[in-house]
């Protein structure tokens with residue numbers, strides 16, 4: 235699946251144009267996650283659909299969802315901007331950025347420096363760089379470019395092999411473990427445990443995908459995660475604020 239997504243991205247990059255420049259207030263993803271009042275910092279995702287689940291939320295208003303996440307006290311918001319596979323859009327990110335005061339992560343399949351420049355133009359505070367999608371040298375180059383443009387990067391890996399490849403090149407400030415295998419979609423929280431054992435102590439560890447309950451959250455925190463990235467389970471909630479509260483505290487509110 236990842237190869238199919240990347241093939242479409244290569245075509246999109248050919249047609250990519252930058253939007254008009256606007257100015258935005260920047261927020262640090264790392265600082266926000268570190269300062270969470272909860273067991274872990276929450277990156278809450280705005281995700282309409284996915285290749286593994288199809289449509290996740292029918293009643294999808296990205297700005298309203300972003301605003302509700304912000305009101306619920308999340309530490310950061312991840313916005314899927316890929317149109318073809320996730321029914322996202324780069325305008326969703328810009329529109330959300332204008333109504334929130336937490337860092338906004340651009341969740342997409344970034345393979346080219348033009349997409350990093352685009353991310354800064356649309357108002358991203360941070361970008362996702364996927365270890366399974368990039369050579370280590372290229373990933374590092376895009377990471378440094380993001381920093382030069384005032385953004386941070388969440389460097390995501392799934393396998394030990396990919397983590398080793400990345401660490402030979404550099405140590406990311408924020409390291410994400412995707413519990414989902416992007417080729418098979420198999421999702422196991424224990425992936426965070428395996429990777430945490432190899433992760434450098436200097437990197438802030440974020441566990442991504444397949445986190446549905448407060449029990450799940452406690453499990454990955456037990457493995458060493460300081461942040462969690464959650465999409466589907468929150469997007470399934472009619473009441474976003476209650477969903478965030480239940481996930482983070484394990485206590486139901488009426």
Ligand SMILES: O=C(O)c1ccccc1NCC(=O)[C@H](O)[C@H](O)COP(=O)(O)O
Pocket residue numbers: 235279281284285286287412416419442443444445463464465466467
């Ligand atoms: O979500 C997918 O099906 C997917 C398929 C192929 C590549 C990436 C995919 N997801 C991107 C993500 O990393 C997740 O949206 C994110 O970690 C949240 O996961 P979840 O909480 O399980 O929705």
